[in-house]
Amino acid sequence: MTDPADDSSGLAGRILVLDDERNIRRTLRMVLEGEGATVLDADTAEKALATLQRSVADTLEGGPVELLLADVKLPGMSGLELLERLCELGGGAPPLPVILISGHATVSDAVRATRLGAFDFFEKPLARDRVVVGVRNALRHFKNERELQRLRARLRGGSPLIGESKPMKALLKQIAKVGPTRARVLIQGESGTGKELVARAIHEASDRASESFVKVNCAAIPRELIESELFGHERGAFTGATGQKRGLFELADGGTIFLDEIGDMDLGAQAKVLRVLQSGELMRVGGERPIKVDVRVLAATHHNLKEQVAGGEFREDLYFRLAVVPITVPPLRDRPGDVALLCRHYIDVACQENGIAGKPISQEAMDALAAYRWPGNVRELRNVMERMSILSDAELTIEDVPEDVVNAGRARPARRAGDGQLGALLSELFTAIGHELPAGGISLKSLREAVERAFIHQRLGELGWNVSRTAESLGVERTHLHKKMKLLGITRGGV
Numbered sequence: 309m310t311d312p313a314d315d316s317s318g319l320a321g322r323i324l325v326l327d328d329e330r331n332i333r334r335t336l337r338m339v340l341e342g343e344g345a346t347v348l349d350a351d352t353a354e355k356a357l358a359t360l361q362r363s364v365a366d367t368l369e370g371g372p373v374e375l376l377l378a379d380v381k382l383p384g385m386s387g388l389e390l391l392e393r394l395c396e397l398g399g400g401a402p403p404l405p406v407i408l409i410s411g412h413a414t415v416s417d418a419v420r421a422t423r424l425g426a427f428d429f430f431e432k433p434l435a436r437d438r439v440v441v442g443v444r445n446a447l448r449h450f451k452n453e454r455e456l457q458r459l460r461a462r463l464r465g466g467s468p469l470i471g472e473s474k475p476m477k478a479l480l481k482q483i484a485k486v487g488p489t490r491a492r493v494l495i496q497g498e499s500g501t502g503k504e505l506v507a508r509a510i511h512e513a514s515d516r517a518s519e520s521f522v523k524v525n526c527a528a529i530p531r532e533l534i535e536s537e538l539f540g541h542e543r544g545a546f547t548g549a550t551g552q553k554r555g556l557f558e559l560a561d562g563g564t565i566f567l568d569e570i571g572d573m574d575l576g577a578q579a580k581v582l583r584v585l586q587s588g589e590l591m592r593v594g595g596e597r598p599i600k601v602d603v604r605v606l607a608a609t610h611h612n613l614k615e616q617v618a619g620g621e622f623r624e625d626l627y628f629r630l631a632v633v634p635i636t637v638p639p640l641r642d643r644p645g646d647v648a649l650l651c652r653h654y655i656d657v658a659c660q661e662n663g664i665a666g667k668p669i670s671q672e673a674m675d676a677l678a679a680y681r682w683p684g685n686v687r688e689l690r691n692v693m694e695r696m697s698i699l700s701d702a703e704l705t706i707e708d709v710p711e712d713v714v715n716a717g718r719a720r721p722a723r724r725a726g727d728g729q730l731g732a733l734l735s736e737l738f739t740a741i742g743h744e745l746p747a748g749g750i751s752l753k754s755l756r757e758a759v760e761r762a763f764i765h766q767r768l769g770e771l772g773w774n775v776s777r778t779a780e781s782l783g784v785e786r787t788h789l790h791k792k793m794k795l796l797g798i799t800r801g802g803v
């Protein structure tokens with residue numbers, strides 16, 4: 309009989325093994341890792357469920373789980389109950405293939421498992437070949453399904469990035485241009501602006517779309533683990549390295565790796581990433597030969613990476629390798645025109661996810677939302693919409709808009725400024741910068757000077773009165789700023 313392990317495709321995939329018996333977990337890990345799979349394990353269904361929930365929400369480090377191998381008989385929740393919960397999670401069918409394992413399977417168990425959409429059923433004692441073949445089929449199935457979903461999403465058309473404002477259209481255009489290339493892209497922008505969505509959209513627009521997209525949250529991996537997480541390790545490379553492990557760069561081979569929060573990576577790891585980017589080869593921890601990988605690298609950060617380079621916290625050479633194409637995602641306050649679209653979209657999403665009938669939103673509520681500055685950007689908007697959709701009656705009204713949103717919006721009539729409101733705006737502006745609005749009207753020159761004086765003074769204060777940095781942040785020459793300060797009488801201490 310041919311050894312099923314001879315199939316050259318191996319078992320590249322992430323598999324979660326659930327069994328309360330340590331020996332079974334260990335045996336399965338050995339067999340599957342020996343075939344090239346990455347194995348996670350759990351000894352209770354509750355733990356497995358928590359991992360799978362993160363996997364479905366796409367917040368699991370290293371990418372989603374592609375297959376679950378679960379024992380039926382377990383101390384708490386059983387394997388079949390877990391399968392039931394997964395069906396709920398997947399809206400009727402499990403969101404990933406599930407193979408159940410049983411030592412004392414009854415026919416009724418097997419029938420129930422099949423009804424619930426289990427992909428296969430293994431009986432103990434486990435036969436190696438049966439396991440390898442069954443797992444290979446299940447992984448293939450998962451890959452095909454994923455590809456189908458992608459095709460369907462594409463047919464439905466469009467990017468998941470919502471927005472028709474000018475800055476958003478420009479961003480979509482950049483994605484469309486850079487997507488199909490191999491270029492490394494550095495995505496910058498405030499927290500919650502959609503950097504991760506942009507990274508996924510770039511991957512989706514590339515010819516690697518059907519290959520893996522591996523997300524790494526560089527801020528979440530402890531410094532001492534980052535090298536082995538990224539590049540893998542050989543058996544015995546350090547205490548605790550009981551088996552060989554492929555790193556995230558290897559898992560992304562042929563596809564894309566997304567180094568999220570790259571600004572939080574320490575200098576040691578930066579040096580190692582740089583080496584891989586330069587050579588296209590990596591070395592597992594404790595490994596002896598370099599391994600060639602074909603990986604497209606996207607990175608994102610909410611820090612200002614250039615400032616970090618200037619401050620010595622980020623390697624300049626790595627910065628230039630990563631930022632071949634820099635993309636900045638604009639904050640939501642710079643594209644107020646997108647607020648209504650996003651609100652409507654996330655009301656629909658929240659209603660659907662929570663089994664509520666769709667709800668309209670009143671104009672007054674929408675005006676208040678559009679006048680708000682959204683410091684937490686789209687993430688904040690999404691959360692507010694979810695809360696409002698759940699708590700409101702049949703329609704979302706101004707009563708449902710959180711008080712701080714309404715108040716912050718009211719404090720700035722500018723967004724809704726009609727002619728009559730300009731006076732109010734000016735008076736507010738003058739109060740804000742510590743002046744009385746002159747009763748007899750104001751000249752353009754004095755308006756400009758008062759605003760410039762207050763603005764420069766504030767920025768200098770924020771930057772510790774460092775004139776060079778302030779000049780840079782204001783986009784003017786240092787000498788020009790000096791002149792302005794003199795002209796406007798700006799000194800440390802008083803405006």
Ligand SMILES: Nc1ncnc2c1ncn2[C@@H]1O[C@H](COP(=O)(O)OP(=O)(O)OP(=O)(O)O)[C@@H](O)[C@H]1O
Pocket residue numbers: 468469470471497498499500501502503504505506609610686687690
């Ligand atoms: N243009 C957009 N259209 C639709 N949804 C968006 C858009 N931008 C962001 N979102 C949603 O807002 C949330 C935050 O987006 P994302 O996680 O990509 O932000 P981020 O920039 O990576 O934030 P952080 O720096 O905090 O990691 C997600 O739920 C995402 O789906």
Ligand SMILES: [Mg+2]
Pocket residue numbers: 503504568
């Ligand atoms: Mg992010």
